[in-house]
Amino acid sequence: MIEPNVNPNDQQGPGRTTEFGHALHSLMLDRGVKSRRDLAHVLAARGYEVSHQTISDYANGRRRRLEPGFLEGVSEALDLDEGERRRLARAAPHDDEPYVAQDEQGQAGNPEPEARVHPAGEIDLEGMLAAVADGKLSAEEAAGHLRDSEVRYLDGYAALDLGRKNRKGVPEIVYARGKTPEQVAGICAAVLENAERVIVSAPTAEHERLLRTSLPDDVPLRKAGRSIVAGHGEPESTGGRVVAIGAGTSDLPVLEEAVAVAREMGVAVKGFHDVGVAGIHRLAGPLEQLRAFDPDCVIVAAGMEGALPTVVSALVSVPVVGLPTSTGYGLGGDGTAAILGMLQSCSPGLSVVNVDNGVGAGATAALIANRAARHRSAEPPTGAP
Numbered sequence: 001m002i003e004p005n006v007n008p009n010d011q012q013g014p015g016r017t018t019e020f021g022h023a024l025h026s027l028m029l030d031r032g033v034k035s036r037r038d039l040a041h042v043l044a045a046r047g048y049e050v051s052h053q054t055i056s057d058y059a060n061g062r063r064r065r066l067e068p069g070f071l072e073g074v075s076e077a078l079d080l081d082e083g084e085r086r087r088l089a090r091a092a093p094h095d096d097e098p099y100v101a102q103d104e105q106g107q108a109g110n111p112e113p114e115a116r117v118h119p120a121g122e123i124d125l126e127g128m129l130a131a132v133a134d135g136k137l138s139a140e141e142a143a144g145h146l147r148d149s150e151v152r153y154l155d156g157y158a159a160l161d162l163g164r165k166n167r168k169g170v171p172e173i174v175y176a177r178g179k180t181p182e183q184v185a186g187i188c189a190a191v192l193e194n195a196e197r198v199i200v201s202a203p204t205a206e207h208e209r210l211l212r213t214s215l216p217d218d219v220p221l222r223k224a225g226r227s228i229v230a231g232h233g234e235p236e237s238t239g240g241r242v243v244a245i246g247a248g249t250s251d252l253p254v255l256e257e258a259v260a261v262a263r264e265m266g267v268a269v270k271g272f273h274d275v276g277v278a279g280i281h282r283l284a285g286p287l288e289q290l291r292a293f294d295p296d297c298v299i300v301a302a303g304m305e306g307a308l309p310t311v312v313s314a315l316v317s318v319p320v321v322g323l324p325t326s327t328g329y330g331l332g333g334d335g336t337a338a339i340l341g342m343l344q345s346c347s348p349g350l351s352v353v354n355v356d357n358g359v360g361a362g363a364t365a366a367l368i369a370n371r372a373a374r375h376r377s378a379e380p381p382t383g384a385p
Contacts, residue, residue, distance in 0.1 A: 018059060018060065018061045018091075018093065019091045020058065020059060020088070020091040020092050020093055021058070021059030021060060021061075022091075022155075023087060023088050023091040024055075024058075024059055024074070024088065024091075025059070025155070027074075027078055027080065027084060027088065028078065031078045031079070033078070034189065034214055034215075034216075035052070035189040035192075035193065035215075035216065036052045036055040036056055036059070036193055037052040037189075037192070037193065037216055038216060039052070039055055039074075039077070040052040040055060042077045042078075043073050043074070043077050046073065046076060046077055048069060048070075048073035048077070050067070050070065050073070052193055053193070053194075054067075056193045056194065058070070058093065060152060061093060063093065065093065066092055066093065071085070071088065071089055071092060074088070075088070128142050129142075151163070152190065154186060154187060154190055155186065157183055157186075158183065158186075158187050160172060160187065160190055160191060162191075162194050162195075165195070169265065169366075169367060169370060170261075170265065170363045170366075170367070171195065171197075171198075171199065171264055171265070172191055172195070172198065173198075173199045173200075173201055173261065173359055174187050174188060174191070174198060174199070174200045174201065175201050175202065175359075176200050176201060176202050176203040176204065176207045177201075177202045179207075181204075181206045181207045181209070181210035181211075182210065184200060184203065184207050184210070184211065185207075185210045185211055185214040185215070188200065188211060188215065188230055189214070189215060192215070192219065192230065192231055195231070196231050196232050196233050197229055197230065197231030197232065197233070197235075197264065198229075198230050198231055199224070199227055199228070199229050199230075199260060199261060199264060199359075200227060200228040200229075200230065201226070201227050201257060201358070201359050202226055202227070203227070203228055208221075208228060211228065211230065215230060219231060219232070220232065224256050224257060224259070224260035225252060225253040225254060225255065225256025225257040225258075225259070225260065225358065226253040226254060226256075226257050226358070227256075227257040227260050227261075227358070227359075229260055229264070235263065235264050235265065235266045236266055237266055237268065238265070238266035238267060238369075238370045238373050238374075239268075239373035239376065239377060240265075240266065240267040240268065240296055240366060240368075240369030240370045240372060240373040241267065241268050241269075241270075241293060241294065241295045241296050241369055241373075242262050242267050242268070242269050242270075242295055242296065242297050242298070242299060242365045242366060242369050243269070243270050243271070243272070243290050243293060243295040243297075243298045243299070244258060244259050244262075244269055244270070244271045244272075244298075244299045244301075245271070245272045245273075245275060245286065245298065245299065245300045245301070245308070245312060246271070246272070246273040246274065246275070246300075246301045246302075247274075247275065247276030247277070247300070247301060247302035247303065247304070247308040248274055248276050248302075248303065248304075248327065249273065249274050250303060250325070250327040251301040251302060251303055251323075251325045251327055252273060254301055254323060254325045254356050254358045255271075255273075255299070255301040255323065255325075255358065256358070257358030257359060257362065258299050258301070258323060258358040258359070258361040258362035258365070259271060259299075259362065260358075260362065261358065261359050261361075261362030261363055261366065262299075262362040262363075262365055262366040262369070265362075265363070265366035265367075265370060266366075266370065267365070267366045267369045267370065270289070270290075270293050270295070272286035272289070272290070275308075276302060276304075276307075276308050277307045277308055277311060280311070283311070283312075287315060287316075290316065291316075295318060295369070296318060296368055296369035296372035296373070297318055297319050297320070297321065297364075297365040297366075297368040297369050297372075298312060298316055298318060298319070298320045298321070298365070299320075299321045299323055299361050299362070299365050300312045300313075300320055300321070300322055300323065301323040301324075301325055301358075301361075302322070302323070302324065302325065302338055302342075303324070303325040303326065303327025303328050303333075303335065303338050304327060304328045304333075304337070304338060305328075305337055305338065305341050306322070306324050306337060306338030306339065306340075306341035306342045307341060309322035309323075309342050309345065309350055309352075310322075310341075310342070310345040310346070310347045310350060311347075313345065313347035313348075313349050313350040314347040318349075319349055319351065319365075319368055320347075320349060320350045320351070321350075321351055321352070321353060321361045321364050321365050322342040322345070322350055322351065322352040322353070323352075323353055323357070323358065323361040324338035324339040324342055324352065324353075324354075324355045324356075325338060325355065325356055326355055326356055334355070335355030335356060336355075338355070339352060339354065339355050351364070
């Protein structure tokens with residue numbers, strides 16, 4: 001989840017916004033061009049075909065030479081004056097500035113190719129590839145460095161962990177509370193340059209309004225409980241299975257956020273709602289369907305006294321994630337009673353996330369389910385020798 005991580009240094013390298021990226025972004029905003037995808041459309045309308053991903057590679061330092069005509073195309077598309085053109089050209093990346101390894105005293109060291117990981121995860125990509133080619137670094141090790149290093153600093157207010165999905169299996173999620181609508185919109189636009197979809201957790205009406213007006217018209221937005229999912233398509237199925245149970249209708253906004261996160265991680269989710277302990281007989285039918293679905297993990301959301309997760313945990317043979325919600329009256333009705341009741345559960349196998357933490361519940365359940373799915377796919381077919 002994105003926190004307001006600030007790194008004011010303009011660091012260059014794969015996955016970081018370079019001086020050229022900042023200069024280009026500033027000029028784009030001055031002209032009302034809101035994203036690199038929009039810039040690609042503007043350039044295409046003037047006969048210069050370039051993908052938004054290529055523009056991102058230029059801005060983040062993943063490409064060290066601009067394609068012929070790119071600066072001229074941008075200058076024409078953004079109607080830059082002579083001073084702005086010179087400033088952008090000075091900031092442009094060049095491939096004639098090779099990395100030179102230095103020792104701790106700053107002296108030039110052995111230029112022999114080797115994998116070099118710089119501070120804050122910055123990687124010398126050419127050195128890494130050379131080391132792989134020379135057999136000094138395995139492909140698996142190189143892939144691990146790349147997965148761990150994709151960080152993009154965004155105008156001093158966010159650090160996007162673009163490698164999180166590959167590294168951890170959980171996608172980057174924008175936590176909107178405490179961020180301005182402009183910050184949330186800027187983060188989402190940047191994430192969508194590298195991913196098909198982004199989840200925004202706990203947005204206000206102002207956040208949603210700016211998202212709908214600032215993102216390109218072809219980017220759909222859909223509500224998922226108290227979250228918004230922006231982007232195209234559907235995640236690839238992993239084979240994992242999760243059941244999501246809500247004690248009451250008031251618990252649905254938080255539970256649906258958990259479902260959105262789990263589905264974004266490729267998990268199939270089956271849901272049952274309004275089956276709380278005030279009418280415990282309502283749970284009988286869903287339990288039969290649950291066993292037929294054979295989930296790898298179960299999420300149970302409940303407010304009030306938070307009893308339902310314990311009941312479910314006592315009746316199933318898979319891990320249960322308790323999701324306390326801030327539903328209830330008076331003292332303890334802010335979720336305190338629910339979370340304390342779940343933490344004091346006498347049913348083994350029940351784990352608990354914090355109050356209203358749908359993101360944490362969905363991610364935890366999906367990680368369990370995806371690991372179980374990988375295990376199933378590695379098993380030989382029944383009856384195989």
